[in-house]
Amino acid sequence: MINNSIAVIGAGKWGQALHFALSQKQKVLITSRTKKDIENFVDLKTALECKYLIIAIPAQEIRSWLKDNFVFNGQKVLVASKGIEASSGEFLNEIYSSFVPKKNIGFISGPSFATEVKQGLPCALVINSNSKKLFKQFSPFFPNFIKTYYSSDVIGAEVAGAYKNVLAIASGICEGLNLGKNAQASLIARGLVEMERFGKFFGSKKSTFLGLSGAGDLFLTANSTMSRNYRVGLGLALNKNLEDILIELGEVAEGIKTAEAIHNLSIKYNIYTPIANEVNLILDGKSPKDSLKDLLKH
């Protein structure tokens, strides 16, 4: 039996930041695999009885988590993850569609470092859903320091949110190699073109890539060491081993598996994705300097 309350599922960095933000206006429950000392922490069963769920677990874990734990009972769901499943090449909205009807689900996108949200610093986010009613239901839960926008371009927001993580790795590599600000700006601008081209193939709108979900989140993530993906890129440029980089990071960097997913999709559908492909090759051991040479070829 579901009740009228709200729960965040996943108490990692983003789950905790959203819990903090939404708790400014109402009581919000939170749950995670391991018990954490957070106000209103509950077990998963209690969380799943809430009408409004915000799910903030890594993209690669979602399918198995849904299979093992989720029973649809009329809940309204906001997905806070950003990534593409590498094993299948499926977008998160495709994975969720087997578990939650489209009118009951939305996807959060836009520039939003958890650390800043947890400090109550202002930002603007997009709730992407086929249902404007769902946006109207979730939007009032957000605090005054977060402005929410509505978009029906779910696939565009998903591609943008996932792709910018791969480009943030590339941008971190660029800084790690000391290639300069011209190179970094060129990379980010061409990255934006690349992700829009990729998104267009799957039916995204161009305007999504020019707004908060696209340029907004890309400029944020590809310009700051606050980004985990950017830090992965920095480590790769310094020839650090990926395993060591991830141990040091201690949190998820979605761009790693998403690079693999984009690479596979680009081959399958013959989409031109040079930067994402080079990131994927670097993650597989190619030298970042050789990738640079290949990207600069006429």
Ligand SMILES: NC(=O)c1ccc[n+]([C@@H]2O[C@H](COP(=O)([O-])OP(=O)(O)OC[C@H]3O[C@@H](n4cnc5c(N)ncnc54)[C@H](O)[C@@H]3O)[C@@H](O)[C@H]2O)c1
């Ligand atoms: N951190 C940010 O600033 C931020 C902002 C926007 C979006 N996101 C996205 O949110 C998602 C989560 O990121 P995060 O920052 O919270 O990562 P994190 O590494 O801090 O936390 C991930 C959480 O997921 C849980 N988890 C992992 N595997 C699980 C499984 N199989 N079943 C249940 N729970 C599992 C972990 O226990 C942990 O609590 C990612 O897709 C990320 O791209 C993060």
Ligand SMILES: O=P(O)(O)OC[C@H](O)CO
């Ligand atoms: O730290 P990152 O690289 O996972 O990026 C976090 C958010 O997606 C920024 O909007």
